Each structure stands twice: as structure tokens, then as C-alpha cells.
Amino acid sequence: MRLPFIKMHGLGNDFVILDGREIDLPSLDTAQIRALADRHRGIGFDQLIVLRPSDEADLAMRIHNADGGEVEACGNATRAVAVLHGQPASIATAGGTLRVRPGENMAEAAMGRARFDWQDIPLAYAMDTREMPLGWDMLERPSAVNVGNPHIVFFVDDARAVPLETLGPEIETDPLFPERINVNVAQILSRKAIRLRVWERGAGLTLACGTGACATATVAYRQGLVDAEVEVTLPGGTLTIRHDEEGGIHMAGPASEAFRGTFELDDYS
Template identity: 85%
Template sequence: MRISFVKMHGLGNDFAILDGRDGDLPLLGEAQIRALADRNRGIGFDQLIVLGPSETADFAMRIHNADGGEVEACGNATRAVGVLHGAEASIETTGGMVQVRPGTSMAEAAMGAGRFEWQDIPLAYAMDTREMPLGWDMLERPSAVNVGNPHIVFFVDDLRAVPLETLGPEIETDPLFPQRINVNVAQILSRDSIRLRVWERGAGLTLACGTGACATATVAYRQGLVDSVVQVTLPGGTLTIRHDDEGGIHMAGPASETYRGSFELDDFG
């Protein structure tokens, strides 16, 4: 079976998007997704995005990381799908309903409100998530939030001094996080500016993570460190995160198409 795809990216966080909104796509297994994600022998991507029909929204979006595992939310992919769709839309995800409003090469996504209860992250046991009495080497006293998927956020004085490539996988797989966790290390530059690096669950170090930017800005806003609108700069570029009066998180930034292609499913297991 030959399957068409669209390759897109948001700030370098890249996706292969399969459009199954007419319901004719087969279900891909984890081994097939890992093979497709291979940057030397496959398409190469951080996430595989599968669009499908929905009874409650304009369409549904399922998200698989490069390791084949399914995750609940992806902010950069939401913007990319919005640009691809070309019109305002409601999107059903396993992490909840999101709204996207695209422009020509930009999009704003309404990601809902952050959840801070320990069982919503989830954690393995009860704990105050505002300032957790934990540490991994130089990273200490983080906060946790679920913005459709789970995140832990550390604020540091010098982002460059953190060996996230080694601490990221250690924290991601800590038994405290039964569903693993996305690891964000951030430096507050001003009331409206944050620098951020992210170790993404199931994908590793990434040029950009939209939900990581949302999570970090939300935690910083909750703690009074930033204003309601903040620029979050990642290695791949900058996103604007805005908090509304009801606690909703809105993320705006670029997304663009790279190329289109197709593959023979049997070639990937």
C-alpha cells in the first residue's frame, strides 16, 4: 500500500503528516513508525502525525514520537496541521480538544489550561507540584504541569551550563513519572522573555517544543516571574505564549511545509 505524506516543521521540530480524514489509512505499528523516523533509511522526523475523522471536532490528530510511542499533545504539530488545513479548526487529541487559527505561515493554537495536581501530571505519589523537593545533580526544586502532556520545569541562572543531554534521559525515565516526562530547563531573561531547552519524552533533545514553551511560560506566570504574554526562545526560534483571563494558554509561531512524498508501507515492516 502506498501512503502519501506531507513533511512540515515548526521552528525545526519536524513532522511527517498522514492525512486519513477520510478514514482509509491503516494503523501503523511502533516498529514501522521507528523505521519511518530513521533519518538515514526512512523519512526522518521528530513526530509522526496522523489525521483522522472525529465525532466531536473538525478532525482528530494522533501523535507518535520517533520511538514509536503515542503521546497526547504537540504544540508545534498543532500549528503545522493548522497551516496545512488552511482554516480555523477544532482538533481532537488524546490530551484534549485544541483550537487552531492559521495564517499564511503562522498559526495560533489555543491549548487549554494547565493542570497542576500531582495526579494530573501524573506523579507516582502525592506531592506539591509548585516547588517539588527533588533534585537531579545541578537541577533542583522543579515545578510540574500537564498541558495536554506532562512536563517538569527547572529555572536556572545559566542555561548553557546544564548538560541536558545526560540529565534529560535520567529525569524522563525516573520512577516518579509513570508515563515518563518532558524535561524543560529555562532561564528567565526579563518579564517578557525566556530562553528554553527541552529534552522531549521519546524524542530527545529538540530544536523546539511547543508544549514545552507553554508549560514553562505557564509555570513562570503562576510563580509571578513573567507577565501574561511572554516570548519563549528555543534553539529553533521563538514562540509567543499568551495567558487569557480564564487561565487558557495560547501559543503563536511559524509553521511551514518542507516537501511532499509517498512511501510503500511494506518497505517499513
């Protein structure tokens, strides 16, 4: 079966999008997703995005990381889908319904409200998530938050000096996090600027992570370290995160199409 795909990215965080809003799409298994994600033998991506019609929103989006696992949310992919859709829309995801407003090669997404209770992260046992009495080597006393998917945030003096390629997978798979976790190391530059690096569960080091930017800005704002609107700079570029008076999180930044093509599904079975 030959399937069409669209390759897009948000700040270098890249996706293969399968658009099933007007065609019937088969369900891909974990092995097929991993094979397609291979950057040497497949198409290559951080996430596979599957779009389908929705009864409760303008469209539905399902998200699979490169390891084949399904996740609840992806901020960069949400912006990419908004650009692809081309008009304001509601998008049903496993993490809730999101509202988006596209512009020229960019989009703004209303990402909902953050959750801080330990069961909502989730953690394996009760703990204050504001300042957790834990540490992994040089990373200590993090905060945890769920912004549609789970994140742990460490504030450090120099985000670029942290060996995230080794500490990231260790923290991601710690038994404290039964659904694994995304790992953020953040450096506060000013009340309006944060430098951020992210180890994304199921994908590894990433050039950009939209929900990671939302999680980090939200934790920093909650702790009084930054203003309600802040620029978060990742290796792939900068996102603007804004908190409204009701506690809603809004993310704005670029997204663009790279190319389109087709593949034979049997080649990846």
C-alpha cells in the same frame, strides 16, 4: 501499500503527516513508526502525525513520537496541522480538543488550561508540584505541570550550560514519573522573555517544543516571574505564549511545509 505523506516543521521540530481525512489509512505499529523515523534509513521526524475525520471536531489528530509511543499533545504539530488545514478549526487530540487559527506560515492555538495536581501530571506519589523537593545533579527544586502532556520545569541561571543530553533521559525515565516526562530547563531573561531548552520524552533533544514553551511560560507566570504574555526562545526560534483572564493558554508561532512524497509501507515492516 504506497502511502502519501507531508513533511512539515515548526521551528525545526519536524513531523511526517499522514492525512487520512479522505483516504483509508492502515494502523502503523511501533516498529514501523521507528523505522520511518530513522533519519538515515527512513524519512526522519520527531513526531508522526495521523489525521482522520472526527465526529466531535473538524478533524482528529493522533501523535506518535520517534520511538513509536503515542502522546497526548504536541504544540508545534498542532500549528502545522492548522497551516495545512488552512482555516480556523477544532482538533480532537488525546489531550483534549484544541482550537486553531492559521495565518501565513504561522498559526495560533488555544491550548486549554494547565493542570498542577500531582495525579494529573501524573506522579508516582503525592507531592506539591509548585516547588518539588527533588534534584538531579545541578537541576533542583523543579515545578511540574500538565498542559495536555506532562512537563517538569527547572529555572536555571544559564540554560545553555546544562548537560541536558545526559540529565534529560535520566529525569524522563525516573520512577517518579510513571508515564515518563518532558524536561525543560529555562532561563528568565526579563518579564517578557524566556530562553528554553527541552528534552522531549520519546524524542530527545529537540529544536523546539510547543507544549514545553506553554508549560514553562505557565509555571513562570504562576510564580510571578513573567507577564501574562511572554516570548519563549528555543534553539529553533521563538514562540509567543499568552495567558487569558480565564487561565487559558494561547500559543502563536511559525509552521511550514518542507516537502511531500510517498513511501511503500512494506519497506518499513
